[in-house]
Amino acid sequence: MKKLKTALLSYGMSGKVFHAPFLELHPRFELTGSWERSKKLIQQDYPEVKSYSSLEELLNDDVDLVIVNTPVETHYEYAKKVLEAGKHALVEKSFTTTTAEAEELRDLAKQKGLKLSVYQNRRWDSDFKTVKEVIDEKLLGDVVEAEFRFDRYNPNLSPKIHKETANAGAGVLKDLGSHLIDQAIHLFGLPNAVFADLRITRKNSLVDDLMDILLYYSDKRVRLRAGFFFREAVPAYAVHGTKGSFLKSRGDIQEDELKTGKKPTLEGWGIEPEDKAGILHTEKHGEVYRGHIPTRHGNYYGLFDALYHSITEDKPEPVPAEDGVKVMKVIDAAIQSSEQKKVIQLK
Template sequence: MQKIKTVLLSYGMSGKVFHAPFLTIHPGFELLGSWERSKKLIQQDYPEVISYPTLESILQDKSINLVVVNTPVGTHFEYAKKVLLAGKHAVVEKAFTTTVAEAQELSTLAKEKGLKLAVFQNRRWDSDFKTVKKIIDDNLLGETVEAEFHFDRYNPNLSPKQHKETANSGAGILKDLGPHLIDQALFLFGLPNAVFADIQITREHSLVDDYLDILLYYPDFRVRLKAGFFVREAIPSYVIQGKKGSFLKPRGDVQEDNLKLGMKPNLTTWGAESDENQGLLHTEIKGKISKEKVATLHGNYYDFFEGVYQSIANDKTEPVTAQDGVNVMRIIEAAIQSSEWKKAINL
């Protein structure tokens, strides 16, 4: 099996939790190390790897095949462009960039260079979302009438990470949690015809948006996306209404929490939710009304990395393409404009 030599551009929470554990269990990747600016932490977890002192030391190393751009959003475009110009494949964290123009430029550059460029939209491989997708794919609800996705939490405190709370082009809930919700909606339903959004600041002393309510207009149905920091009692994170029935699913994916505890992923038992978070399906099946709990599929971010491996080693399509990233940025830009103008924006 071809080994894809891979480097991270930071080893904070995302590198330690979301990337390194999967890169190191996948037989097709070799994690060479990470760029570390001040804290030198990666060798505590992986003694055999390198702590790179500069970005240039990574770009100049011809042995490196793939670079994971997992730095603050405002740096994604600059770093990803340098990576591609250096002839290396790239995985870029969400939000892909800060503008549609930046996203499109990266997409075009990757194609011109014959390189693979994937966006790390890992929430497609959450257990809860995978279950929702199967319910829709199996047509258990009939024609969709409306859907509502929530990414809610209760946390009135500001983040200790300065880049998250300083007003800049990459900060705020719209470019933090928003890309998860938007990507999931587009993955299920495609691009909408129009976007309406209400984006606010609700936390005391906050300088960045921390509440969003986005309405996506499709020809025959609507999709609402919501996220905020003042939801102490969560409602179902996924509510799908069809002409035959309903599906309600709480957010239940355990991967992030388990990874933060230092648990190592595997290919058998990983990503199994508790039964108490099973979704409720109330629908009509073969002429009979049925109301029952539905077993939740396992989630596993490994599948994203398997997709990246196949794209590089066997020239398959990336698991989340640069065009997917462009489309998410189109919704984000339309949402910003809609909130400012207080009107729906046609795409």
């Protein structure tokens, strides 16, 4: 079977931690190299690959797929150039900075017959996979309310300048928020309306670092929260339905293990500690049940495997560009809502 020659647009943390290890693990991907502007690091880890000095050099090479893992404000410009060069693209979150940009990229990929996917890896986290299974199996009955959180305690500004400079791609909404919005849409679809409160809480911060978003559906409400002053974490997922509730802490270990240099595998990877198991309190066969439910294994390999089959067999992308458009619609509505202090209708 064909190997997909794949290049990265940067080899910082995302390239080194989230992409290259899985491209190396998957037998049908071939990492050709990365565009490196100043620091030349990729050949220290992968001596056989190239360090491209420019985007043009990379796009002129024999490459099938390009991973756009640069700062958010550059995604639209670079992804457009990748598609215009006839390459398939995997774009980091947030997909773009506006809905209009996302729609243009989606339409361009369709026009050229190329695959365009968004790197929403948190769909393959162990905790979220477990939440999705509980909902899909109707263990809670019909969902009436849910709250998803990405809580951290880190009052210090990021050393990454692009994350703390006031620009169109910066802020918690387009960083952690895009994960939560994508998960909500993946489970429940595009909401009817959005209300949001975006704030700056860290000293000397220039970008939003606390978000509180309420998604309105006809039969449920979904709340999404993220910020940097949560030293004592509450459940990352709280889902309540007509039969009962499911509470789950954020327990996926993949990012932490990848940051230590641990290489992913197909077996025994992404297994949470047992003490992170979620609590299910519901009804089974007419009787009340309360206990822990085993956590699914997480593995970002699934995203890359689905992307490979999407490109080589013309199957749907693991996270289609249309999903990226929907996330951007919610993000744009959240910004508008916070500025105007009112509910913004989407449908």
